Amino acid sequence: MSKTLVEKIWDAHVVKREEGFPDIIYIDTHLIHEVTSPQAFDGLRKRGLPVFRPNQTVATADHNVPTLNQHLPIKEELSRYQVDMLTKNCAEFGINLYGLGHPYQGIVHVIGPELGITLPGKTMVCGDSHTSTHGAFGAIAFGIGTSQVEQVFATQCLLQQKPKTMKIEVNGDLQKGVGAKDIILYIIAKISAAGGTGYFIEYAGSAIRSLSMEARMTICNMSIEMGARGGLIAPDQTTFDYVEGREFAPKGEEWDQALAYWKTLYSDDDAQFDAVLEFDAADIAPMITYGTNPGMGMGITENIPATQAQPESEQPSYQKALNYMGFADDAPILGKPVDYVFIGSCTNSRIEDLREVAAFVQGKQKAEQVEVWIVPGSKQVEKQAIEEGLDKIFEAAGFQLREPGCSACLGMNEDKIPAGKYCVSTSNRNFEGRQGPNARTMLVSPLTAAAAAVTGIITDVRELI
Amino acid sequence: MKKFETLTTTVVPLPIENIDTDQIIPARFLKATTREGFGDNLFRDWRYDSNNQPKADFVMNDATYQGKVLVAGKNFGCGSSREHAAWAIQDYGFDVVISSFFADIFKGNALNNGVLPIQVTDEFLETIFDTVFKNPNTEIIVDLENQTVTLSETGAQQSFEINPYKKSCLINGYDDIDFILNNKASIETFEQTK
Numbered sequence: 074m075s076k077t078l079v080e081k082i083w084d085a086h087v088v089k090r091e092e093g094f095p096d097i098i099y100i101d102t103h104l105i106h107e108v109t110s111p112q113a114f115d116g117l118r119k120r121g122l123p124v125f126r127p128n129q130t131v132a133t134a135d136h137n138v139p140t141l142n143q144h145l146p147i148k149e150e151l152s153r154y155q156v157d158m159l160t161k162n163c164a165e166f167g168i169n170l171y172g173l174g175h176p177y178q179g180i181v182h183v184i185g186p187e188l189g190i191t192l193p194g195k196t197m198v199c200g201d202s203h204t205s206t207h208g209a210f211g212a213i214a215f216g217i218g219t220s221q222v223e224q225v226f227a228t229q230c231l232l233q234q235k236p237k238t239m240k241i242e243v244n245g246d247l248q249k250g251v252g253a254k255d256i257i258l259y260i261i262a263k264i265s266a267a268g269g270t271g272y273f274i275e276y277a278g279s280a281i282r283s284l285s286m287e288a289r290m291t292i293c294n295m296s297i298e299m300g301a302r303g304g305l306i307a308p309d310q311t312t313f314d315y316v317e318g319r320e321f322a323p324k325g326e327e328w329d330q331a332l333a334y335w336k337t338l339y340s341d342d343d344a345q346f347d348a349v350l351e352f353d354a355a356d357i358a359p360m361i362t363y364g365t366n367p368g369m370g371m372g373i374t375e376n377i378p379a380t381q382a383q384p385e386s387e388q389p390s391y392q393k394a395l396n397y398m399g400f401a402d403d404a405p406i407l408g409k410p411v412d413y414v415f416i417g418s419c420t421n422s423r424i425e426d427l428r429e430v431a432a433f434v435q436g437k438q439k440a441e442q443v444e445v446w447i448v449p450g451s452k453q454v455e456k457q458a459i460e461e462g463l464d465k466i467f468e469a470a471g472f473q474l475r476e477p478g479c480s481a482c483l484g485m486n487e488d489k490i491p492a493g494k495y496c497v498s499t500s501n502r503n504f505e506g507r508q509g510p511n512a513r514t515m516l517v518s519p520l521t522a523a524a525a526a527v528t529g530i531i532t533d534v535r536e537l538i
Numbered sequence: 539m540k541k542f543e544t545l546t547t548t549v550v551p552l553p554i555e556n557i558d559t560d561q562i563i564p565a566r567f568l569k570a571t572t573r574e575g576f577g578d579n580l581f582r583d584w585r586y587d588s589n590n591q592p593k594a595d596f597v598m599n600d601a602t603y604q605g606k607v608l609v610a611g612k613n614f615g616c617g618s619s620r621e622h623a624a625w626a627i628q629d630y631g632f633d634v635v636i637s638s639f640f641a642d643i644f645k646g647n648a649l650n651n652g653v654l655p656i657q658v659t660d661e662f663l664e665t666i667f668d669t670v671f672k673n674p675n676t677e678i679i680v681d682l683e684n685q686t687v688t689l690s691e692t693g694a695q696q697s698f699e700i701n702p703y704k705k706s707c708l709i710n711g712y713d714d715i716d717f718i719l720n721n722k723a724s725i726e727t728f729e730q731t732k
Binding site (some may be wrong): 088089093094095097099108109111112115116120136137151152154155158200201202216217218219220221223224227228229230231232234266267270271297300302365366368386387389390393483484485492502504505506507510511 | 553554555556558560561564565566568569570571572573583588611612613616617618619620621622624639641642643646647650651660664701702703713714715717718719721722724725728729732
């Protein structure tokens with residue numbers, strides 16, 4: 074029987090399927106961090122259980138860590154306690170931790186791929202909704218709650234309904250200045266912040282195929298922003314080239330065996346998806362969000378859609394969003410002043426993102442009134458950026474290169490955007506207060522963020538390259 | 539997990555769409571390492587101003603509306619997977635959330651904590667809002683066994699879907715770990731054949 078890629082991987086991980094019950098699915102790799110794990114460890118203690126397969130869990134500290142002076146003790150007491158708790162829990166339960174100060178520390182969704190932990194065909198989970206990132210390698214990867222973190226600790230399995238499948242094809246060539254972030258913001262704007270709920274999405278088509286692994290991760294990362302549990306891309310030579318030689322990737326004979334298997338991981342020609350959508354890459358402009366969910370996005374040269382143009386039942390929520398943002402119906406977004414630029418997060422903090430920003434800002438200066446934070450995704454990204462001299466370019470432009478973590482994406486640490494200020498951000502969520510109480514977030518690509526940093530206003534990057 | 543029983547209660551109406559888990563519990567309150575106490579910060583930035591004073595226009599600060607059921611606009615619980623959102627809702631005292639659409643992860647987290655997410659049609663959701671805004675003392679009856687939700691005042695009723703396994707978990711008060719642990723032998727067999 075022909076199968077989609079999701080079905081192939083799913084079916085290979087079913088431990089038990091019983092009528093009237095969700096499947097028991099085996100989880101190959103479990104990633105954890107300091108915020109969503111402590112209550113799960115507590116649960117194990119209460120039940121008197123060990124971690125069933127500690128070698129299949131990897132930990133790092135990312136959500137709650139400072140991005141300056143990481144060599145010093147964490148100042149904020151609760152944050153320090155939570156990070157210390159992770160260290161203690163990992164030691165007690167025998168879990169490998171890449172904590173602060175470790176050369177592999179970083180955002181959990183950045184370190185998995187760069188260490189070769191993320192591999193095609195795997196099932197991977199983490200107590201973080203952006204676990205969908207790892208789907209870029211052709212893995213089934215999705216975010217879970219803390220009760221499920223405890224389940225995976227205790228059993229290396231989850232009870233899960235088999236998801237519906239959706240294929241999203243993007244074909245054709247992208248315009249100059251348009252990248253992966255614009256593709257995914259465009260898709261979310263088209264199908265809404267709930268349009269993918271209940272589905273696993275397979276991204277396909279020539280425009281997706283031509284993307285690098287970093288760019289594919291950006292696409293899969295934001296699958297959750299349309300409600301999908303996960304998104305994935307069939308592995309191909311780009312994937313294999315990225316994985317080969319990485320620290321924990323298979324080597325020698327194991328590599329050959331793995332590669333042979335990975336080459337079978339694609340949706341069969343006549344496989345049936347529950348939904349199929351197609352988009353033309355040439356239609357996509359640099360994108361920006363103007364509201365308070367990631368579905369409220371548009372091409373950067375467009376005007377903010379009018380409240381009257383929304384379905385009547387949705388108008389109060391829509392108006393609430395525009396009021397929060399301080400935006401008016403039908404107004405252009407180009408030229409709006411910017412206070413902060415944040416380049417980072419599990420969506421856009423990889424070396425390719427930093428290179429793209431550096432290439433654009435080389436020889437330019439940030440606008441005087443704008444504060445620019447660049448937060449690399451991991452210690453390895455930071456190290457490579459410095460080796461390539463990107464830090465010097467950023468410094469000359471007035472951009473601040475900080476240390477790795479989730480940072481201003483969710484404002485759990487001290488990296489918060491002040492109330493009322495506008496932040497152009499390469500992160501993934503523009504929810505009310507996401508970057509700090511009453512902060513106003515506009516989601517964009519790294520290139521569009523860099524353009525705003527330099528001009529101090531929302532700018533169409535196509536005019537500057 | 540405590541057992542879920544039939545519930546008759548007034549409700550708290552929150553007719554806002556796409557309520558994400560950052561609104562339910564902002565990230566800066568996720569530093570606790572236990573499951574308790576999150577209710578104090580449920581909807582923190584909608585409930586309190588920057589001086590920590592209650593905002594009079596927010597429904598949870600209006601004594602007119604109280605009860606064990608939260609009724610909210612569509613796509614409730616989108617965004618972050620933080621289970622703290624379900625803990626906050628439960629800790630505040632809600633046993634049920636009714637909406638016309640739920641985000642996946644929130645729905646699973648709620649069920650894993652004995653909070654019942656009930657999906658109704660857009661029309662029925664409107665009916666609940668209309669009825670409750672006209673008469674805040676309107677009671678709602680949630681009958682999990684028969685999978686119905688009923689407005690006592692008008693008798694308007696709708697049935698709802700729930701996975702039969704999850705239903706039995708709620709009614710009996712047991713959780714997924716108990717279930718999976720009973721299949722340990724299957725897991726070990728799977729590992730050997732993989």
